[in-house]
Amino acid sequence: MESFFARYRDLIVLLALLLAQVIGLAVQVHHTAAGTNTLDSPDGSGVRLIRLWANATVSPPERLIHAVKLGAGSLWLDYLDLRHVRQRNQDLQKTIDRLRLEQAALLEDARQGQRLQALVDFQQKYIYTTVAAQAIGSSGSDQSRVFYIDKGANYKLARDMAVITPDGIVGKIRDVFPNSAQVLAINDQTSGAGVILETTRTRGILRGNALGQPQIVGILSDNRIQPGEKVLTAGGDLIFPRGLPVGVVEKVIRDPERENFIDVIVKPAAHLDRLDEVLVITATEPRFSTEQQQDLTTSQTLMGAEAAAIKEQKKASAIMAERLPGLTDPNAPAATQSSTPATGQPGQTPPTPAVIPEQGQPKLLHPQHPDRFTPNTAAEIPTDASPAPAQDTSPDAAPNVKPKPEQANPQRPEPRRNP
Amino acid sequence: MSVLDANFRRELEIRRYPMLVYALVPLAALVLQAWLPRVLGRYAWFDLPLVVTVYFALGQPTPIQGTVLGAVMGIFEDALSHHAIGINGVAKTVVGFVAASVGTRIDVENHTIRLILNFLLSLLSGAMYVFVYRILLGLELDWTWFTELFKAIGNSLIAVVLFPALDRLQIRD
Numbered sequence: 001m002e003s004f005f006a007r008y009r010d011l012i013v014l015l016a017l018l019l020a021q022v023i024g025l026a027v028q029v030h031h032t033a034a035g036t037n038t039l040d041s042p043d044g045s046g047v048r049l050i051r052l053w054a055n056a057t058v059s060p061p062e063r064l065i066h067a068v069k070l071g072a073g074s075l076w077l078d079y080l081d082l083r084h085v086r087q088r089n090q091d092l093q094k095t096i097d098r099l100r101l102e103q104a105a106l107l108e109d110a111r112q113g114q115r116l117q118a119l120v121d122f123q124q125k126y127i128y129t130t131v132a133a134q135a136i137g138s139s140g141s142d143q144s145r146v147f148y149i150d151k152g153a154n155y156k157l158a159r160d161m162a163v164i165t166p167d168g169i170v171g172k173i174r175d176v177f178p179n180s181a182q183v184l185a186i187n188d189q190t191s192g193a194g195v196i197l198e199t200t201r202t203r204g205i206l207r208g209n210a211l212g213q214p215q216i217v218g219i220l221s222d223n224r225i226q227p228g229e230k231v232l233t234a235g236g237d238l239i240f241p242r243g244l245p246v247g248v249v250e251k252v253i254r255d256p257e258r259e260n261f262i263d264v265i266v267k268p269a270a271h272l273d274r275l276d277e278v279l280v281i282t283a284t285e286p287r288f289s290t291e292q293q294q295d296l297t298t299s300q301t302l303m304g305a306e307a308a309a310i311k312e313q314k315k316a317s318a319i320m321a322e323r324l325p326g327l328t329d330p331n332a333p334a335a336t337q338s339s340t341p342a343t344g345q346p347g348q349t350p351p352t353p354a355v356i357p358e359q360g361q362p363k364l365l366h367p368q369h370p371d372r373f374t375p376n377t378a379a380e381i382p383t384d385a386s387p388a389p390a391q392d393t394s395p396d397a398a399p400n401v402k403p404k405p406e407q408a409n410p411q412r413p414e415p416r417r418n419p
Numbered sequence: 420m421s422v423l424d425a426n427f428r429r430e431l432e433i434r435r436y437p438m439l440v441y442a443l444v445p446l447a448a449l450v451l452q453a454w455l456p457r458v459l460g461r462y463a464w465f466d467l468p469l470v471v472t473v474y475f476a477l478g479q480p481t482p483i484q485g486t487v488l489g490a491v492m493g494i495f496e497d498a499l500s501h502h503a504i505g506i507n508g509v510a511k512t513v514v515g516f517v518a519a520s521v522g523t524r525i526d527v528e529n530h531t532i533r534l535i536l537n538f539l540l541s542l543l544s545g546a547m548y549v550f551v552y553r554i555l556l557g558l559e560l561d562w563t564w565f566t567e568l569f570k571a572i573g574n575s576l577i578a579v580v581l582f583p584a585l586d587r588l589q590i591r592d
Contacts, residue, residue, distance in 0.1 A: 009481075060574070139496075274458075
């Protein structure tokens, strides 16, 4: 037995290592209900520990290289690469003199430009909270389009936060370490971002292909999709805010695996291959400055005071309308206004003006009982249920009639309340 | 199985290096592999950890060291990616074993042989990667041959330059 192990020691070590890794792989992959295999997400504690070690090992040298690169660049530009500087200085001095003359002429234009610029800045001001970070490394594999940034959990970064540049979206945070974070770029095969085409409003999922190009997959053939069309985030993935630029359509190809489907290759707006600084969106709640918050508060206060004033005015109008007699609603139904002319004869309906008053003009109401104060109504018969005596309805006799006690009230003009 | 027999090995000069070289060179390969693609973009057609694995495996008296080094380098690469840990590990374990086994039998000082060896082992690594990813794990992987071909060419060219430089770090009696 001992000679067997000694003889095949190399093979045994090989098989042991392979077996251990295969078992480790089997632990990380699980079968889904859809019948496909997928990797565990997020990683298990053991896997995460290995990643943490690897990151802790590689990140410090990467930071060092990054710092050396910046320092060397600065050293070269500021101290070493100074050839022809004297001649360049003279040229620049001449340029400055010329520009000073032009400055006066352009001053007015510049002021106008500043005003417009301020307007555009206000319009384009980004209201989400972001954290700036520098890209310091990558996975080193073209099958894994991830890179590392120099900010991590200490800056309150968390998994699935969107990573963007002013040009467009970059990816999302996949893993967070204390002082760094791993970002999954949008051109990775396992990434996914909900996008929408600006013109055709076609929605789809953006992922990377084998060549590291972002592509929108699973779209039915559509002749309207043309190269050059802008692609924006759709906002449905709960990672990227809606409306961020993603890129433009580069070309449309037929899906090799599914008939009637196309893949839309997208040229990303952000330079994914050469990222230096990125922004991580740490909160999608709108962020307002102190002045904006004060303006909002003032606006809400004014709106409340104005609403209260309007309500008070309406209330006063209603009270006045109830107390003012003789005014009627010009929009009252025509059925209540008889067109029969005044005759003064018994048994006839009370007269009303022959001409309907114009819209908006107040009209004198006809009194419910004849009186001597209202013109042309002295002999009219009231229309209510208590008919007046026949002998009192004569126009000539009316002034001489002595009112009976029970008729005292009807003879007084009573105010009619508006409905 | 006779080719795996210890008696089949040729007499070769055993290479030894300072411990610092064993630690720093693989680490530098991992760091550069993580950093250089940021500079070169999509044209980073090389795999420095693989080249270093092949170099150290070729100079070892037994395949065990090359196998272990390949496993460690592969697992490190996997840990820096977002894929399952072990995919590159399995691929580079096999590559390390094959490189060490071949290194005990042929003259690996010749530049042409080094170039061809790196080219073939790079292709083997790519094939193992795809095999583990697609067949063993059953995961979807979009993959192109010419990328692996370019990577193999890149690895070969780097090896031609890097191997003589690393040879200078040997401890000579």
